[in-house]
Amino acid sequence: TYMDIMNSGGGIQYTVEQTNKASDAKLLSVFLNRLKRMVRAGTTYVECKTGYGLEWKSELRLLNIIKSAKSQMHIGLSTTYCGAHALQKNKSAEETTNDIINNQIPALKDLIQNGDCDVQSIDVFCEKGVFDTDQARRILLAGKEIGLRANFHGDELNNTGSAEMGAEIEAHAISHLEEISDAGIKAMADKKTFAIILPYTGYILRLKMPPVRKMIEAGVPIALGSDFNPNAFSSAMPVTMNLACVLCHMTLPEALVAATINSAAALGISDKYGSLEIGKKADLILCRCPSWEHIIYEFGDHEHVIKHVMKEGVIVHTNYLEEDIE
Numbered sequence: 001t002y003m004d005i006m007n008s009g010g011g012i013q014y015t016v017e018q019t020n021k022a023s024d025a026k027l028l029s030v031f032l033n034r035l036k037r038m039v040r041a042g043t044t045y046v047e048c049k050t051g052y053g054l055e056w057k058s059e060l061r062l063l064n065i066i067k068s069a070k071s072q073m074h075i076g077l078s079t080t081y082c083g084a085h086a087l088q089k090n091k092s093a094e095e096t097t098n099d100i101i102n103n104q105i106p107a108l109k110d111l112i113q114n115g116d117c118d119v120q121s122i123d124v125f126c127e128k129g130v131f132d133t134d135q136a137r138r139i140l141l142a143g144k145e146i147g148l149r150a151n152f153h154g155d156e157l158n159n160t161g162s163a164e165m166g167a168e169i170e171a172h173a174i175s176h177l178e179e180i181s182d183a184g185i186k187a188m189a190d191k192k193t194f195a196i197i198l199p200y201t202g203y204i205l206r207l208k209m210p211p212v213r214k215m216i217e218a219g220v221p222i223a224l225g226s227d228f229n230p231n232a233f234s235s236a237m238p239v240t241m242n243l244a245c246v247l248c249h250m251t252l253p254e255a256l257v258a259a260t261i262n263s264a265a266a267l268g269i270s271d272k273y274g275s276l277e278i279g280k281k282a283d284l285i286l287c288r289c290p291s292w293e294h295i296i297y298e299f300g301d302h303e304h305v306i307k308h309v310m311k312e313g314v315i316v317h318t319n320y321l322e323e324d325i326e
């Protein structure tokens with residue numbers, strides 16, 4: 001299972017080791033390359049999480065790489081600090097929690113205050129065997145105190161009461177939620193906490209799908225994410241949208257809303273992005289298809305369907321087909 005791999009030193013820990021070994025130049029070029037793949041699939045705004053450094057110095061390096069990418073590419077990036085993605089080497093969850101609260105978050109606060117970094121949210125992997133609900137709550141509250149939105153991994157492999165805790169502390173968003181309880185759905189609906197649904201992750205890890213229909217019926221706002229990471233290596237939102245419809249029983253319009261305006265709202269940017277309205281930034285895709293549903297319907301063929309990708313009114317990518325060139 002995912003946790004067996006993690007406990008044997010694989011998964012996140014393995015990626016942390018490889019990330020530490022890679023040069024800044026290598027990390028930046030790999031990151032830019034992956035962002036370009038996302039743009040080809042129609043994405044113009046990306047939430048990027050740290051979390052493959054764990055120690056402050058390594059997490060800071062990742063923040064700086066995100067900052068460099070932002071200055072080199074015409075793309076929107078929202079940064080989420082995820083120092084609490086896994087336990088630090090030879091430290092317990094409690095020791096790692098204390099390091100994050102007492103050292104990492106204050107250091108982050110100084111950087112933000114000096115204008116040296118641009119971070120919007122704080123994340124924790126709240127999961128049995130990683131950070132428990134109480135540790136996650138303390139980290140998220142410390143992050144909120146320095147002005148970050150709580151946007152964290154919860155109820156993924158086990159029900160840990162993450163949804164209830166997240167609603168109680170007024171988290172902005174909770175991702176995964178495959179194991180959410182009915183009480184958690186009600187709590188999130190009451191507080192209008194965004195549920196970030198990641199169907200590709202559930203598919204690739206063969207997890208059960210989150211109860212999205214129940215969530216929609218209860219009034220939980222749903223956003224969709226690709227969850228691009230080493231275990232879910234898909235950068236294409238149209239693939240995510242298709243899986244959301246097939247595996248999570250969302251309708252096509254629901255998937256469109258969840259991948260656009262609700263995703264923007266989950267990042268706190270829906271005043272400028274996420275829908276076609278006067279006064280908003282023109283982040284658009286122009287498609288070759290009889291109707292917009294083909295973006296979802298033509299599974300895996302989105303580079304055929306999407307012709308142009310526009311970022312704030314500028315065409316930043318064109319998927320040329322042979323017939324376009326002739």
Ligand SMILES: N=CN[C@@H](CCC(=O)O)C(=O)O
Pocket residue numbers: 011012015125153156201227229230231232
């Ligand atoms: N579940 C934890 N975090 C990531 C996966 C990280 C990894 O396996 O490298 C996620 O959101 O899916």
